[in-house]
Amino acid sequence: MVMGGKSALQQSAERHLWMNFSQLGYYARGKKLPVMVRGEGCYVWDEHGKRYLDGLSSLFCVNIGHGRADVAQAGADQGKQLEYFPTWSAAHPPAIRLAERIASLAPGDLNRVFFTSGGSESVDSAIKLARQYHRVTGNALKTKIIARDIAYHGTTMGALALTGIDSIKEPFAPLLPGGIHVPNTSVYRLPPDRTADSLAEAVKRRIEIEGPDTVAAVILEPVQTAGGCYMPPPGYFARVREICDEHNVLMISDEVICAWGRLGEWFGCERFGYIPDIITTAKGLTSAYAPMGAVIARDAVAEPFLNGDTSFLHGFTFAGHPMSAAIALANIDVFEREDLLDHVRHNQDGFRAMLESLRDIPIVGDVRGTGYFHAVELVRDQDTKEPFSPEDQVSLLGYLSDELQERGLIFRADDRGGPVVQLAPPLIAGPAQFNEMEELLRPVLHKASELFPHAR
Structure with missing residues (x-):
């Protein structure tokens, strides 16, 4: 049914649905949704x-x-058997199988998988993991996270603090302290005082300015989304990896977009030949057939939490949801089969x-x-x-x-x-x-x- 040039669904959405990143008045002024x-x-x-x-x-x-009806059906079939149980002091087969499968696909020794409900949650989880990792290894002052100008890392308060876009941060200030920014890799518009080789060195300089004993991690997308697919110059990630190792700083590869085949590899870091300490991911993990994200950590990052008396004090109700995990497994099956x-x-x-x-x-x-x-x-x-x-x-x-x-x-x-x-x-x-x-x-x-x- 159409009334006043707009369908009943359009009118209902304009009245009741609060959409993401949308000017609600835009549609009230006549634009059709x-x-x-x-x-x-x-x-x-x-x-x-x-x-x-x-x-x-x-x-x-x-x-x-x-x-893909078969992928959606995988979730429905799982729901008939076990629709939900939390991965808090218990586990279930879909989450176990998915964690194992992700670990088998991830590069190097990134073998430990912590599930979330989406990308922003994955980034927030990585922030907390990096901070607690340094605390339990005797470096409690290491709390700062270095990100890049214009980079987008999510909308939760922690992820937003790392995002380098002032216009979407200002309405929510003050944000979580410790988010620091360095130049991005927009080589198309390099300022006269910079070269492509200087972009990685800017990370080193920032760590030294802040004090290596205060910096917990560097977070980088393989290809930076915001600004329009900023590509890294040759050798950029290899040099950042060296800098992080030199200063005991964790390297987080934010692959909420760049993982799961987007760059032609399972993970974007493989496209550029580096192994991070932590990968954040979501989106293509289930191809959006269900909400799900994950943080994937190297064995060395997980090791301090394996001694029996140290817990990562963090979690989500729907982390590792059985139906989402079943869909993710079916999604990966499609990747491999085709x-x-x-x-x-x-x-x-x-x-x-x-x-x-x-x-x-x-x-x-x-x-x-x-x-x-x-x-x-x-x-x-x-x-x-x-x-x-x-x-x-x-x-x-x-x-x-x-x-x-x-x-x-x-x-x-x-x-x-x-x-x-x-x-x-x-x-x-x-x-x-x-x-x-x-x-x-x-x-x-x-x-x-x-x-x-x-x-x-």
């Missing part, structure tokens, strides 16, 4: 039957694609080539990323990299969001560095979907280059 009702493969459909190409895996997480990692490796160059082909559009400045995780940064001048004014940037991204939604492409418009179009399709996507993305993107970007001022 999409209501998605079905998904299959790389596509979702709204309540009116309109099809959308899910170029973002919904939120970087539906890695195996939509509509060899999705190899599929990404085989097709990633075609995905990149499609995006590179957009460089003939005057406002396309940079294309960056790896695997099935890329971004296109838009600029006023391709030669000088001159950015759009803040006002034009807001209008530009608003125009792109409206036009591409209308044409049926789900993507992310990021404004945390320069204006960015970010794409991360399901790992089952291939040349047909890449061609469709270009058909949707190209005319809209061309039109944007005419509507917004750029160097001619």
Whole structure:
């Protein structure tokens, strides 16, 4: 039923549903809220039957694609046997099997798995683990965590303290103390006083300024999401690993997005050849068929908690939920049965080539990323990299969001560095979907280059 141009579901959502990161008044002013009702493969459909190409895996997480009834059924089947029991002083088979399987896939000696309900919880858990680890090993002053500018690590108060985006932190200040920031790896816009090689050394300098006896950990995404897929320069992670070892600082690889095939490997750290002390993950662990996250720790990090009288004083009601764990196991089965990692490796160059082909559009400045995780940064001048004014940037991204939604492409418009179009399709996507993305993107970007001022 449609009333006043909006369906009953749209009206109900506007009245009762408080959506994430959304201006509620935006829809009250007449904008229609999409209501998605079905998904299959790389596509979702709204309540009116309109099809959308899910170029973002919904939120970087539906890695195996939509509509896998067998994966959902795995949760239902588990629910018939044991729908819930906490992993507090007890265990159950799905959590045990999943922890073992994750450990078998993780690099090096990352063998201990602590379950959470999602990505922000995983980051908060890693913060607490790093702090308590240093406390029980005789380094109680080690409480500070170093992160990178513009990096996004989550919305819980601990994760938010590490996030390097002032605009989403300011409403909730004061935050947890101890979050410190260093330059990110945006080599496209390196300031004149920096080189790519200096970016890792900035971590070392910050540790030394703060005092090595006060720094607990460094947290880094393999490819930084916020700002638009900032890639590490060659040797960056190897050098950060050395710096952390030199100063007894734990290295946390935040892989809430970059794990589970997004970069063509089980874990993003494998793509760049480093072994962290802790991995945080979520999203693709279940391909979002159920909420679940995890913290994966090296044996050396777990060791102080194995002596019988020291507990990690932390936990969540739904950590290791039996139905979520069963779904995660079924999700990993799909990865292995369909060899999705190899599929990404085989097709990633075609995905990149499609995006590179957009460089003939005057406002396309940079294309960056790896695997099935890329971004296109838009600029006023391709030669000088001159950015759009803040006002034009807001209008530009608003125009792109409206036009591409209308044409049926789900993507992310990021404004945390320069204006960015970010794409991360399901790992089952291939040349047909890449061609469709270009058909949707190209005319809209061309039109944007005419509507917004750029160097001619």
